[in-house]
Amino acid sequence: MIQKFIEKGYELVDKENVADICIVNTCTVTNMSDRKSRQILRGVKEKNPTAIVVAVGCYAQVSTKDLENIPEIDLVLGNNEKADIVNYVENYIINNVAKNDVTDVMHKKDFVDLGIITYTEKTRAVIKVQDGCDRFCSYCIIPYARGRVRSRKPESILEEIRNIANNNIKEVVITGIHVASYGKDFKNKYMLIDLLEDINKIDGIERIRLGSLEPMLINKEFINRLSKLEKICHHFHLSLQSGCDETLKRMNRRYTTNEFRKVVNILKNTYKDVILTTDIIVGFPEETDEEFEETYKFLSEIKFYKMHIFKYSPRKGTKATLMKNQINGKIKEERSKRLLKLSDENQIEYNKNYIGKKVKVLFEEKDNEGYYKGHTDNYILVKVKSIENLDNKISEVLVEEANYTYITGKM
Numbered sequence: 001m002i003q004k005f006i007e008k009g010y011e012l013v014d015k016e017n018v019a020d021i022c023i024v025n026t027c028t029v030t031n032m033s034d035r036k037s038r039q040i041l042r043g044v045k046e047k048n049p050t051a052i053v054v055a056v057g058c059y060a061q062v063s064t065k066d067l068e069n070i071p072e073i074d075l076v077l078g079n080n081e082k083a084d085i086v087n088y089v090e091n092y093i094i095n096n097v098a099k100n101d102v103t104d105v106m107h108k109k110d111f112v113d114l115g116i117i118t119y120t121e122k123t124r125a126v127i128k129v130q131d132g133c134d135r136f137c138s139y140c141i142i143p144y145a146r147g148r149v150r151s152r153k154p155e156s157i158l159e160e161i162r163n164i165a166n167n168n169i170k171e172v173v174i175t176g177i178h179v180a181s182y183g184k185d186f187k188n189k190y191m192l193i194d195l196l197e198d199i200n201k202i203d204g205i206e207r208i209r210l211g212s213l214e215p216m217l218i219n220k221e222f223i224n225r226l227s228k229l230e231k232i233c234h235h236f237h238l239s240l241q242s243g244c245d246e247t248l249k250r251m252n253r254r255y256t257t258n259e260f261r262k263v264v265n266i267l268k269n270t271y272k273d274v275i276l277t278t279d280i281i282v283g284f285p286e287e288t289d290e291e292f293e294e295t296y297k298f299l300s301e302i303k304f305y306k307m308h309i310f311k312y313s314p315r316k317g318t319k320a321t322l323m324k325n326q327i328n329g330k331i332k333e334e335r336s337k338r339l340l341k342l343s344d345e346n347q348i349e350y351n352k353n354y355i356g357k358k359v360k361v362l363f364e365e366k367d368n369e370g371y372y373k374g375h376t377d378n379y380i381l382v383k384v385k386s387i388e389n390l391d392n393k394i395s396e397v398l399v400e401e402a403n404y405t406y407i408t409g410k411m
Contacts, residue, residue, distance in 0.1 A: 026059035078102030105147030130176030165204030175211030243298030283332030285323035
């Protein structure tokens with residue numbers, strides 16, 4: 001969207017400055033996301049009283065009427081309308097009449113390709129290759145906000161990555177709403193692994209990192225081909241959500257803990273330095289103490305490097321909201337703290353195992369304390385002091401110290 005405005009001659013201003021147009025790309029993954037989106041929308045109008053305020057994105061998509069009743073908002077646009085946002089804003093400027101437009105994403109069949117645009121840092125670019133989700137987990141509103149699976153054409157992705165490589169960016173992150181579904185909507189059966197093989201051939205790209213993955217994507221055939229790609233980072237984020245089979249059933253997650261365990265074993269047997277991270281929801285409706293203990297035991301066995309812990313939040317429009325025995329907030333908090341403690345313990349144990357070893361680091365920036373910071377290919381944060389400028393360089397570091405968030409060493 002930024003690119004579309006810049007192409008029409010608009011200037012992007014820092015958020016500390018006053019703007020003429022304010023775009024808020026809303027999120028709706030939880031009720032908290034909805035609330036924060038509303039707060040931000042009201043806040044930008046307060047700071048920019050004469051600005052045109054536009055709400056776009058997922059909350060705008062599924063809760064249009066909520067936003068139309070907020071006087072601070074001038075325009076409400078859905079996910080299908082993002083590609084044409086400049087025209088909507090300019091029509092509003094000319095006619096001074098809001099034409100809110102939110103069309104049904106469930107009937108959208110094609111990936112909206114906005115051209116060669118990517119979120120980039122100095123050393124890393126995030127490439128969106130897919131949109132939509134067909135899984136319909138019982139707690140999740142995203143399929144209704146994003147629609148069905150739509151995959152971006154491989155030629156567009158590969159062209160973008162070649163341009164990125166020409167700009168000396170060494171790492172790409174392949175992401176989407178449900179990346180494992182990439183290619184599902186293609187007739188030629190060109191799937192995610194085919195795309196990764198083609199990206200691996202691009203000169204200048206040295207690392208390919210995968211975003212959050214559906215666990216059941218990882219099978220012997222997939223990993224056999226993936227293991228031949230030398231640029232693939234040995235870090236996999238597998239979205240588990242619960243370590244209890246009964247809870248997984250209520251979540252409509254479509255796999256068992258035993259199936260998940262097999263996936264973990266495949267990855268650990270393939271990559272000796274593999275690091276696994278995950279998402280976990282605590283306090284899902286009807287989660288008993290016994291079910292939570294099953295989850296805790298399973299997580300203790302798998303030993304994820306890091307776990308992102310979310311306290312279940314009822315989301316209007318999902319099946320889980322209608323389930324009986326919604327869990328008390330205090331219980332959710334207690335369970336969350338136990339899993340966060342386990343996550344920290346795992347992370348420091350992993351990090352300490354690297355003391356005395358050498359690791360390769362892609363350095364990203366220098367912090368205020370004079371340390372260069374970067375990540376190993378399996379996504380451990382590393383900090384070193386160096387006279388040499390290490391920005392955007394891949395260098396070997398001898399690890400000397402470790403805590404639960406990062407490791408430090410010398411060149």
